[in-house]
Amino acid sequence: MxxxxxxxxxxxxxxxxxxxxxxxxxxxxxxxxxxxxxxxxxxxxxxxxxxxxxxxxxxxxxxxxxxxxxxxxxxxxxxxxxxxxxxxxxFDDKPSIVIQNGVILNNELRKARLHTDELAMMLREQSIFSFDEVLYAVFETNGELSVLKKPLARTATKEDVSVSAPAPQYLPMQVVTDGKIISQNLTELQLTEDWLMKKLSKKNIHGIEDVYYVQVLENGSLYISIKNASPPS
Known part of the structure; x- marks a missing residue:
C-alpha cells in the first residue's frame, strides 16, 4: 500500500x-x-x-x-x-419546567424523555439530595438542569448560626415512582411498605396508583408528588 x-x-x-x-x-x-x-x-x-x-x-x-x-x-x-x-x-427546542413550586410535572418529564431516576441524578450533581429543597427545576435545551432552591434551603447554614446539626436519619431515596413501590429501596432504608402506606394515609392518600413520586427525606418525612398535579399558584 x-x-x-x-x-x-x-x-x-x-x-x-x-x-x-x-x-x-x-x-x-x-x-x-x-x-x-x-x-x-x-x-x-x-x-x-x-x-x-x-x-x-x-x-x-x-x-x-x-x-x-x-x-x-x-x-x-x-x-x-x-x-x-x-x-x-x-431548531433548538425550548426549556422544560420539570419541577414547579415544588411539584414534579410528570407530563413535562415524559415530553423531555426524562425519568425520575435521571432527574434525581442531575439534582445530586448539584449537591441536592432531597426533592423537597427544590422550588423550580428547568431542563435546558443543552441537556443540563437549572435549579432554584426553596427560600429556606438558601438561608444561612446551621454552621453559620452555631446550631448543632444531627446526622441525617436517612439518605434521601425514592420509594415510589410512577405509581409503583420500589421495594428494594425500602429494604435498604430498613423500612416496610406498611410504614409507607401509613405515612401516605396521614396525607389522605390511600391508593398508590395515583402517586407519581415519593422520596424519603433525611428526617424520615416524605416528599410526595401526585400524578398530573397542578402546582400551587
Missing amino acids: ELNLVEMLVRSSCAFFVILILARIIGKKQVSQLTFFHYVTGITFGSIAAEISAQVETPFLDGLVSLVWWAVLTVAVSYISFRSKKARVL
Missing part, C-alpha cells in the same frame, strides 16, 4: 486551517455546543474534516466544498434562529 505522505500532510494542513477559519466565522456557540443542533453540527464538521484529510479516495475539493457549505447552512440557521423565536424553538 502506497503512502502518499506529502498529499496527506497537505490535505490535513488545509483541513485544519479551513476548520479553524470556519469555527471563527460560526462563533463561540458552536464551540460550546449549547444545543442539540450545535452538537450535531460539531460532530458533522469533525467527520467531514477527518474524511477529507485522511481518505485519499475522497476528492479534496469535493470535501472542502461540503465543509464550507455545511458552515454556510449553520450560519444561516443561526441567523434565522436569532431573528425568529419560532425558528429557535423549531
Whole structure:
C-alpha cells in the first residue's frame, strides 16, 4: 500500500486551517455546543474534516466544498434562529419546567424523555439530595438542569448560626415512582411498605396508583408528588 505522505500532510494542513477559519466565522456557540443542533453540527464538521484529510479516495475539493457549505447552512440557521423565536424553538427546542413550586410535572418529564431516576441524578450533581429543597427545576435545551432552591434551603447554614446539626436519619431515596413501590429501596432504608402506606394515609392518600413520586427525606418525612398535579399558584 502506497503512502502518499506529502498529499496527506497537505490535505490535513488545509483541513485544519479551513476548520479553524470556519469555527471563527460560526462563533463561540458552536464551540460550546449549547444545543442539540450545535452538537450535531460539531460532530458533522469533525467527520467531514477527518474524511477529507485522511481518505485519499475522497476528492479534496469535493470535501472542502461540503465543509464550507455545511458552515454556510449553520450560519444561516443561526441567523434565522436569532431573528425568529419560532425558528429557535423549531431548531433548538425550548426549556422544560420539570419541577414547579415544588411539584414534579410528570407530563413535562415524559415530553423531555426524562425519568425520575435521571432527574434525581442531575439534582445530586448539584449537591441536592432531597426533592423537597427544590422550588423550580428547568431542563435546558443543552441537556443540563437549572435549579432554584426553596427560600429556606438558601438561608444561612446551621454552621453559620452555631446550631448543632444531627446526622441525617436517612439518605434521601425514592420509594415510589410512577405509581409503583420500589421495594428494594425500602429494604435498604430498613423500612416496610406498611410504614409507607401509613405515612401516605396521614396525607389522605390511600391508593398508590395515583402517586407519581415519593422520596424519603433525611428526617424520615416524605416528599410526595401526585400524578398530573397542578402546582400551587
